[in-house]
Amino acid sequence: MAEKLKTIYICSECGYESPKWNGKCPECGEWNTFVEEVRSAAKAGNTKSIPTNEAAQSFSLDAIDTKSEQRYLTGLSELDRVLGGGIVRGSLVLLGGEPGIGKSTMLLQICEKLGENYRILYISGEESLRQIKLRANRLGVKSGSLSLATQTDIETVVNTIAAEKPDVVMVDSIQTMSLRGVSSSPGSVTQVRECTNLLMRTAKAEEVPIFIVGHVNKDGAIAGPKVLEHIVDAVLYFEGDRQFSYRILRTVKNRYGSTGEIGVFEMSGKGLYEVDNPSMMLLDGRPTGVSGTCVSCIMEGSRPIFAEVQALVTKTGFGTPRRTATGFDYNRMSLLLAVLEKRGGYHFSSLDAYINVVGGLRLDEPAADLAVCLSLISSLTDKAVDDDLIAFGEVGLSGEIRTVQNAEKRILEAKKLGFKSCVLPRYALRSIENPERFEINLLPVSSIAQVIQLLK
Incomplete structure (x- = not known):
């Protein structure tokens, strides 16, 4: 007698199995991920569990030796x-x-x-x-x-x-x-x-x-x-x-x-x-004295990485302005544009805005918000950010600049790379002991209004 076969559908993202095809996986929520598989039908006699007298051997945690681990x-x-x-x-x-x-x-x-x-x-x-x-x-x-x-x-x-x-x-x-x-x-x-x-x-x-x-x-x-x-x-x-x-x-x-x-x-x-030194690689060939560019610092694990954020704001040629972000979250960019318009008084609603992170790096950490805002304002006002300045900090919906972790590591890395000034959240500065030892000009800010003053 020929072996019975049955068709099932498996999600290629999470492995969820279903007897029928689904457009959206109910387990992981991804679309169009189900693929068809043909299996041998299980025999009825094999569906019951087989009793066994075997037991797994257990060990005390203190008895396990890891000193020789290599x-x-x-x-x-x-x-x-x-x-x-x-x-x-x-x-x-x-x-x-x-x-x-x-x-x-x-x-x-x-x-x-x-x-x-x-x-x-x-x-x-x-x-x-x-x-x-x-x-x-x-x-x-x-x-x-x-x-x-x-x-x-x-x-x-x-x-x-x-x-x-x-x-x-x-x-x-x-x-x-x-x-x-x-x-x-x-x-x-x-x-x-x-x-x-x-x-x-x-x-x-x-x-x-x-x-x-x-x-x-x-x-x-x-x-x-x-x-x-x-x-x-x-x-x-x-x-x-x-x-x-x-x-x-x-x-x-x-x-x-x-x-x-x-x-x-x-x-x-x-x-x-x-x-x-990835930071030197990402900053190689950076233009000087040009508006619409600012350097940010993000943390990848225990390593601070510097990246150049470029922005271009120009008049739109269409009824609806264009928004493009490369290496930065598009929805996050739209949020920052709304904050700058509401809290900073800049009108971006009728202008095209483009964000690009040089070197193919993707900035997922909120600490890059401050550098994106500075580059957008710089491009709009056509006033260049100082070439020896870096910025990091999260921007809230109320226009406040919120603190980020590992501020000391970011400042030390900026000093090694030759930067002279650092814009950072005011609350991050409070957690740093003896900030004078960094020998770098620290510019603490607590709101987007104070950030705007840096470009005037």
Whole structure:
């Protein structure tokens, strides 16, 4: 008798299952994310739970020894920072990003440093051995401890790991892997989830760290790493436009470190290079004496990052003025324009307004509000902000300037980069002991009206 099959629909974002197709996922609220899957119907005799006498062994928290815990250094300090100090044994790390962003390049590059002390198994389901060798030659990767294999069957991959017992494993990519017991095609939600579950059990059983690559398509047609975030130990995302050379490695989830750290890299013909001072890179080539530009400081984890905010305010040629924001939240920009018009007396309602963050960085922290307001006012009045001035602070709907965290770190970084003045919230200054030690002109403000006076 032929095996019965049933069709279900799975959300590619959160993994929610439904017997029918839905335009909007009831679990995560995303639209057009359901994909069709065909499964074998479960037999009635197998639906009941099987009793067992097995019991899990428990251990006292004090009896667990972590003194011998060792992290593997990758040779890229930016990657080690994002991971929380290095690779943890038995961890499963997901490296996500759009195709061609540099994920495979990074994994192959760290093999050079790791290969000095550890044995590495690199499994590829996308490239042949000859193609990997050509890419390794281009990147200058030469390691006798690096073993290569091309395989797409996940059970064979797990058996290879158990037999060779490497110190580090890399799987590129999870979308090409398949489990023989699952009837769906490779890259589907079910295959990606089941293959990752098997790799997770292998990583914990063998105490070997495993890196898996997950591609993210803009149209969401292929199941991306969103389905896997609940399974893996750490999720790293490569961000950046392939038309530009800079890449940002951001932590979304990390069980062994902070989720606020970022790593900055520059892509070249010979691979990825670390950017030790991202602020200098983002401020390189900044114009002087030009209106509509201001420098802000945001915190990415424990690191202060400086970015140039540019604004352009001009007469509109249409009935409805245009609003465009690149690297800054559009709704936040509209809010700040309304505050400046209501509390500052500037009429932006009949003018086009454009905001751009130079370098491809995205400013999500509210501390960038003050620099955006200064650049908008500067462009409207055609009065330049001092080139050696930075500004950070959150702007409220009442026109007040609210305090932000880590004000001391921002001021110290501004001093190192040669800035002479700093506009900051007045309440942030109260929490700083002995502000004279910074040897920088601090300009505390408490309202948008005081900010306007700085440009007069």
